[in-house]
Amino acid sequence: VGTGITSYSTYLPRWRLDRAEAAAAVGEKAKGSRVVASFDEDATTLGVAAAFGTFPAGGTGGTVTNPGALWFATTNPPYIDKTNATTLHAALSLSVDCGAYDLGASVRSAAAALLAAARTSGLAVLADVRGGQPGGADERAGGDGAAAFRFGSQGVIAELLGSASTSAEFLDRWANPGDAGSRAWEERFGEGEYVHLAERAVDDALKSTGTVIGDVAAVAVAGPNARAVRSVGASLRRQAGITAADGDLASLVGNAGTAALGLELADALDRAAPGDLILVVGLADGADALLLRATKALEGARGPAVRDGIAGGATVAYPTYLMWRGHIVREPPRRPDPARPSAPYSSRNAAYKFAFVGGRCRECGTVQLPLPPVCLRCQARDSCDPMSAAGATGRIVTFTVDRLAYSPNPPLVSAIVDLDVGGRVQVEVTDVALEDLAVGLPVRMTFRRLMTVDGIHNYFWKAGPL
Amino acid sequence: MATHSIADKVAIVSMGCTTFGEHFDRSTDDLLVDAVHQAWEPLGFSGEDIDAFWIGTYTSGIAGLTLSRPLRLDGKPVTRVENMCATGSDSFRNAAYAVASGAIDVAMAVGVEKLKDNGFSGLTTPRPQDDGTRATSTAPANFSFLAPAYQEHYGVSQADFRQAMTHVAWKNHANGALNPRAQFRKQVSKETIENAPNVAGQLGVFDCSGIADGAAAAVLVRAEDAHRYTDRPLYVKALSLAAGYGAGTIDPMYDYTTFHEVTRTAADAYAQAGITDPRSQLAMAEVHDCFTPTEIVLMEDLGFSARGMAWKDCLAGAFDLHGDLPVNPDGGLKSFGHPVGATGLRMLFEAWLQLREEAGQRQIDTASRGLALTHNLGGQPGDCVSFVSIVGSRLG
Numbered sequence: 001v002g003t004g005i006t007s008y009s010t011y012l013p014r015w016r017l018d019r020a021e022a023a024a025a026v027g028e029k030a031k032g033s034r035v036v037a038s039f040d041e042d043a044t045t046l047g048v049a050a051a052f053g054t055f056p057a058g059g060t061g062g063t064v065t066n067p068g069a070l071w072f073a074t075t076n077p078p079y080i081d082k083t084n085a086t087t088l089h090a091a092l093s094l095s096v097d098c099g100a101y102d103l104g105a106s107v108r109s110a111a112a113a114l115l116a117a118a119r120t121s122g123l124a125v126l127a128d129v130r131g132g133q134p135g136g137a138d139e140r141a142g143g144d145g146a147a148a149f150r151f152g153s154q155g156v157i158a159e160l161l162g163s164a165s166t167s168a169e170f171l172d173r174w175a176n177p178g179d180a181g182s183r184a185w186e187e188r189f190g191e192g193e194y195v196h197l198a199e200r201a202v203d204d205a206l207k208s209t210g211t212v213i214g215d216v217a218a219v220a221v222a223g224p225n226a227r228a229v230r231s232v233g234a235s236l237r238r239q240a241g242i243t244a245a246d247g248d249l250a251s252l253v254g255n256a257g258t259a260a261l262g263l264e265l266a267d268a269l270d271r272a273a274p275g276d277l278i279l280v281v282g283l284a285d286g287a288d289a290l291l292l293r294a295t296k297a298l299e300g301a302r303g304p305a306v307r308d309g310i311a312g313g314a315t316v317a318y319p320t321y322l323m324w325r326g327h328i329v330r331e332p333p334r335r336p337d338p339a340r341p342s343a344p345y346s347s348r349n350a351a352y353k354f355a356f357v358g359g360r361c362r363e364c365g366t367v368q369l370p371l372p373p374v375c376l377r378c379q380a381r382d383s384c385d386p387m388s389a390a391g392a393t394g395r396i397v398t399f400t401v402d403r404l405a406y407s408p409n410p411p412l413v414s415a416i417v418d419l420d421v422g423g424r425v426q427v428e429v430t431d432v433a434l435e436d437l438a439v440g441l442p443v444r445m446t447f448r449r450l451m452t453v454d455g456i457h458n459y460f461w462k463a464g465p466l
Numbered sequence: 467m468a469t470h471s472i473a474d475k476v477a478i479v480s481m482g483c484t485t486f487g488e489h490f491d492r493s494t495d496d497l498l499v500d501a502v503h504q505a506w507e508p509l510g511f512s513g514e515d516i517d518a519f520w521i522g523t524y525t526s527g528i529a530g531l532t533l534s535r536p537l538r539l540d541g542k543p544v545t546r547v548e549n550m551c552a553t554g555s556d557s558f559r560n561a562a563y564a565v566a567s568g569a570i571d572v573a574m575a576v577g578v579e580k581l582k583d584n585g586f587s588g589l590t591t592p593r594p595q596d597d598g599t600r601a602t603s604t605a606p607a608n609f610s611f612l613a614p615a616y617q618e619h620y621g622v623s624q625a626d627f628r629q630a631m632t633h634v635a636w637k638n639h640a641n642g643a644l645n646p647r648a649q650f651r652k653q654v655s656k657e658t659i660e661n662a663p664n665v666a667g668q669l670g671v672f673d674c675s676g677i678a679d680g681a682a683a684a685v686l687v688r689a690e691d692a693h694r695y696t697d698r699p700l701y702v703k704a705l706s707l708a709a710g711y712g713a714g715t716i717d718p719m720y721d722y723t724t725f726h727e728v729t730r731t732a733a734d735a736y737a738q739a740g741i742t743d744p745r746s747q748l749a750m751a752e753v754h755d756c757f758t759p760t761e762i763v764l765m766e767d768l769g770f771s772a773r774g775m776a777w778k779d780c781l782a783g784a785f786d787l788h789g790d791l792p793v794n795p796d797g798g799l800k801s802f803g804h805p806v807g808a809t810g811l812r813m814l815f816e817a818w819l820q821l822r823e824e825a826g827q828r829q830i831d832t833a834s835r836g837l838a839l840t841h842n843l844g845g846q847p848g849d850c851v852s853f854v855s856i857v858g859s860r861l862g
Contacts, residue, residue, distance in 0.1 A: 334587040341598030349597045368716050370599075376717055398615035398722045400667035402607035404588050414603040416611060418718045426601045426715040439618040450598060458598035 001295060003118065004159035006152040009053025010266045011046055012145045012253065012309035013037040014431045014464075015316040019140045022318045026135035034254030036316055037129045037144035039324040039409040040430055040448040040462065043074035044084050046259070047127035048091040048447045050146035052391055053303050054123060055092070067150060068121035069099040073109035073258040076129045077102060078449070078457050080177070087459060088125060090354035091447050093388065107173075107224045110258035111165070111288035114149060114265075114280075118160050121152045128257030132181035134327045139181070141226070143254020147262025147306075157298040158269060158278065160290060161211070164204030166197045167286035173224045180327075187227040194228035194283045195235070201287035202236065202279065209291050216240040216291075217276035220264035223283030224257070226250060232283060240279070252310050263306055265292075270305040274298060314433070324409065335406050340453040351386065356445055356461045358423055359384025367422025387421070389445060393466060394419040396441040401434055408451050417443060417463050430462040442466040469706060471738035472566040474861050477692035477699040478684050480505045483815040486680035486802040487649040494526045494580040495536035501681035501808075502537060502576060509685065509695055513537055516685070518570045519544040522557030522577040524806035525592060533576055548807075550844025551754065552707070553577060555810030555853040558684060559705045565686050577812075578681035579805030589677060589804070601715070603666075606674050608846035609757040610667025611714075615722035616763065620774040624668065628660065630777035631758035635659045635672045637786050638755055638794050642801020644827040649678045649803040673758040678803025682811035684818075689861070698822045703837065704738035704856040706731040714848015727852035728767035728843065735854040736769070739837070745770045745791050748856075749835035750820055752813035754843035755798040765793070768841060768854075792830045795820060810853065813840040821859040836860045 012035050019030035037046060055065055070092075072085035085100035094100070103109035103116075110126045117124035127146035132138025151160070172190030175182035184190075198221075206212060219242060221233040229250065237243075249263055256263060261282045268278045272294040280290040322328040349370060351357040358369030361384050366377040371384050399415035406412070413429040415437075429437065430448055443463035450458040482504025484497050492500075498521075506512065521533035521544060530544030549556040554577030561575035584590065589605050601608075617627050636656050642648040654672060662670035685695070692699035708727040713720035720726070732744075741747050751768065755761040765776035770791055771784075779785065785793035796802070796816035799809060817838035819825040832838075836859040844851045 334585065335604075336586060336590050338602065339593060339595070339598075342595045345595060345597040349599065353597050353599050372716075376711060376713070397718075398611040398618075400603065400607040400610040401664075402603045402666045404604040404606060404665055405602055412603060412607075414601055414607055416714065416722065422718070424716055424718045424720075426603075428601075439614050450602075460599045 001156050001159050003121065003151060003153045004156040004292060005149050006155045006157060007054040007150045007301060008148065008266050008269055009050050009303050010145065010147045010263055010306050010309060011049035011053070013041055013046065014313055016313045017318065017321050018315055022135070022140050025318055030140050032251055033315070034140060035143045035145055035313070036321060038431060040450065041129070042078045042449050042457070043076050043127040043129055044078050044087045045447050045449055045459070046129065046144065046146035047072060047074070047088050047125040047148070050127065050148040051088060051092055051123060051125050054148045054150040066095045066098050067123035069101065069117070070094065071101055071103060071113040071116045071122055071124045073103045073113035073124070073126045074128050075105050075107055075257045077105055087354065090350050091390070093355040093357065106284065107257055108282065108284035108286065110261040111282035111284070114290065115163060115288070117149060117151045124149045124151070126258040126262035128259045130255065130257045131325050134322055136181060141255055143250070143256035143260070145253055145256040145259045145263055147259050147266050149262065149265070155297055156295055157301045158292040158294050160292055162205055162209035163288065163290040164201045164208060165286060165288045166201045168193060168197055187225055190225040191228040191231055194223065194225060194287065195231060197287040198232045198281055198283060201289040202281060205289040205291050211277060211291065213239045214241060215277050216279045218242065218268040218272060218278045219281070220268045220278060221281045221283065222260035222264045224255065225283060226255065228283050232281060236279065236281070249306070267306045269294070269298065270302065270307070272298060330410070333404065333406055333410070335404070338406050338451055338453050340456045341458050353460055355388060356390040357386050357388050360387045360422070369423045369425055389419055389421055389423060391445055392419045392421050393442060393444050394463065396437070396439060396443060397424070398439060399429065399437050401437070413437065415463060428462045429464070431464040436465065469734055469738065471704065472562065473703045473738055474689050474701050475566045476562045476686055476702040477689045478702070478814070478818060478857065479687050479692055479695035479699050480509050480685040481683065481815050481818045483647055483682040483812055484680050485647045486678045486805060486812065488582050489679040490582060492679065494532070494578055497580065497679060497681035498533060498536050498576065498578050501578070501683040502574070505574070505683040505685050511685070513539045513542065515572060516542065516574045517572050518542065518564055519574045519576060520547050520557040520561045521545070522547040522553040522575070522807040522810070524548060524550065524553050524579055526578055526580040526807065549851050551756065551804065551806050552810060552842045552844040552851045552853040553807040554682065554812070555840065555842040555855065556707065558811060558814060558855070559707060559853065561686050562702050562705055565688055571687065573686045574683060575686065575811060576681065576683040577808040577810060579807040580679050581677045581805055582679050589806070605846065606669050606757060607666035609760055610669045611722050612759040612763055612847055613668045616759065619721060619723045622777055627777055628668065630762055630780045631673055632656050632659045633780050634755065634758040634761045635800055638798040638800035641787055641795050641828060642797020645797050645801065648797045648801040649676055650801050669757055675756050675799035676803035678805050680802070680805040680808045680812065682808045682815050684811060684814060698859065700818055700821055700857045700859060701861055702855070703858045704735035704854070706734035706738065706854045707851065709851045710849060712849040714846065720848045722847055724763060725767050725843065725847060725850060725852060727850050728764060728841065731852045731854040732768045735856050739856040741837070741856065744768065744839065747835060748791060748837050748839050749832040750792045750795050750817070750830055751839040751841065752796065752798070752816050753793055753841040755794055755800055756804060756843070760843070761793070764841060768839070787828065787830065795825070795828050795830055810840065810842040813842060814855065814857065817857050821857070832859070
């Protein structure tokens with residue numbers, strides 16, 4: 001077995017937008033629902049949530065688990081100029097000598113991240129928050145989500161047999177920086193281009209690996225042109241003799257931009273048997289074909305399936321969704337403007353702020369967050385060893401719904417949480433219905449964006465219902 | 467190590483207190499001059515007669531210049547004190563210790579706050595620069611943490627606790643209605659209190675103290691000199707201050723049903739004053755009713771009620787104006803609002819009036835019990851500074 005995927009994980013946010021409700025607002029009709037990131041989620045936080053699942057249960061970071069590099073692909077980067085991948089790097093407690101890179105904000109960066117990670121024994125994180133003009137079709141067709149893939153040569157669950165790529169300059173879908181949505185040429189034009197580009201890339205990938213299309217057991221296709229994706233997918237499945245009705249993820253989740261390719265691949269891995277050949281095709285300004293073979297190690301290495309994350313969820317009303325995306329601006333409270341986080345302070349405290357690392361006292365064993373200079377129980381100085389509480393579970397000790405405080409999505413819900421690993425924090429509660437708040441409610445810590453001030457995204461951890 | 471009692475070493479010989487309220491027409495300077503001159507007037511004092519000043523303010527000024535400039539004091543020692551909502555009390559505490567030390571003959575403790583110039587809803591808190599990980603919840607939200615935790619811990623229904631909260635608000639507004647210096651001088655019906663718009667958690671508007679401007683001042687001298695200035699001085703019996711380590715947001719041992727800092731200051735103050743049963747020995751208490759659940763929990767922390775019983779005692783009227791132990795006979799923060807730096811001294815001002823039997827319509831029986839307690843709290847449950855003083859009308 002050569003190099004390939006060693007672990008994978010996906011994340012779908014809790015919220016669903018009813019397409020019919022969104023369409024009705026502009027006198028149109030639509031079916032089903034799409035997955036929607038909460039107001040405090042962005043491509044980076046979605047990416048963090050997915051990437052955590054690629055690490056062993058023992059936690060992130062350290063020399064054993066550090067990837068060769070981190071490759072982050074999104075069409076909706078929270079920052080430009082500044083690298084977003086370093087936020088993921090910090091949240092995942094990766095070591096300082098691990099490169100962390102954003103790929104350009106095109107859908108094709110998804111394939112680039114997978115190929116780059118494959119070549120560097122790295123971690124590819126594909127995450128997107130896809131919207132569109134308010135009331136438009138793209139807004140309803142889009143989806144939010146993330147997928148992460150770890151590559152290496154030890155414990156490979158899907159060997160990368162080979163890949164091939166084609167490129168072409170043509171206008172199918174485009175946007176300018178700052179646009180609320182993208183624009184598209186008529187779909188049939190792009191479809192014609194993609195069919196040819198995909199044929200050549202798939203052909204080259206098969207030839208380079210000495211395989212034929214008939215050997216392929218599963219096909220995963222994604223791209224911004226839905227018509228091209230359906231057409232290429234149907235053609236490949238027909239040639240491969242695959243009868244299973246795949247290709248419905250884009251309807252159930254919505255087209256999740258860079259994450260769409262990752263979600264399709266993860267869905268295939270969720271269902272693959274050892275030895276199965278998986279053909280992954282990204283259609284974005286060219287075609288990227290990757291041929292993978294599932295190994296025996298796959299079955300013991302699966303986390304929660306993509307489709308498990310689709311079930312459940314809670315519906316967000318369309319006006320609320322529009323506020324979350326900034327298309328409707330709420331009247332602010334008569335309170336002082338929130339303060340921006342200090343750069344040096346955030347840097348000093350990065351282990352806590354981004355990776356939720358606290359300390360455990362060597363003298364008395366007391367867990368406390370953040371890691372303090374003096375133990376709260378025995379007052380020993382510099383006695384704490386770092387201890388991660390990222391993703392920790394806990395219970396609400398007491399809670400409040402604060403209707404006076406500033407919040408991007410008022411009211412602000414705040415709780416005192418005792419963590420099962422020890423320690424206590426006061427944090428915001430997210431993804432919760434107010435009527436479900438209760439003393440003793442089990443929660444899990446999740447990485448979120450609290451607010452943005454002066455263009456600085458204030459990332460920190462919140463508690464969400466288990 | 468211990469806090470040594472300075473009981474009967476220091477006396478208050480005069481006090482002043484402005485009306486509290488939305489003084490859009492009065493500045494910090496105006497309020498300070500008013501409170502200080504009220505205190506000077508019966509003594510015929512001017513600035514020259516005071517040897518040292520402590521000025522408490524949370525956000526309305528910086529340095530002793532906050533007081534020396536408007537009073538036109540030339541070269542007097544003036545110290546600015548800040549200890550959050552206990553600022554006014556700590557100004558008094560520092561002045562009292564200066565007199566007790568023998569270094570200062572005549573000291574003044576002054577507190578002021580001008581909150582109504584900023585146009586914001588609720589109290590705003592200056593925060594040192596941070597990394598954005600500290601909770602941004604507001605004061606009512608932080609104090610509202612008490613209610614669910616208390617109810618869960620003692621098995622009290624939300625409806626029963628609501629009634630006790632309502633009683634606290636109703637009682638304090640009823641008391642304030644009798645006080646010409648209060649911000650709100652109207653009785654408020656229990657129905658109005660319970661139907662008020664929600665602010666945070668289980669707290670409605672009437673469960674929260676208001677935002678007001680105000681100032682208060684006290685003149686302190688050695689006890690043996692007191693009768694040179696007044697026939698009816700008050701003697702400082704106890705002073706206690708405690709700052710916690712912030713247990714509320716870091717320590718699972720803290721359960722949000724109590725203020726440990728208050729329990730500690732109460733025990734310390736009672737020991738200094740030789741009080742063994744506060745509920746029967748005190749004539750009155752002014753406590754920090756910033757929010758109605760705070761007052762309920764304080765009844766237990768100050769030893770007025772058994773643990774888990776304060777909500778019942780409140781409902782039974784034990785702390786009403788003519789109850790077992792009148793609490794906040796002047797109307798409390800509920801009726802006065804909370805000009806942060808002034809509040810602690812405003813509480814002492816009520817003790818001054820009541821123990822000298824100058825409280826008019828609010829006058830309670832202080833002839834048989836000559837001791838009053840003031841309690842002032844800054845911060846939030848599990849992360850606060852607490853102050854307790856006991857003053858008395860008689861020596862010994």
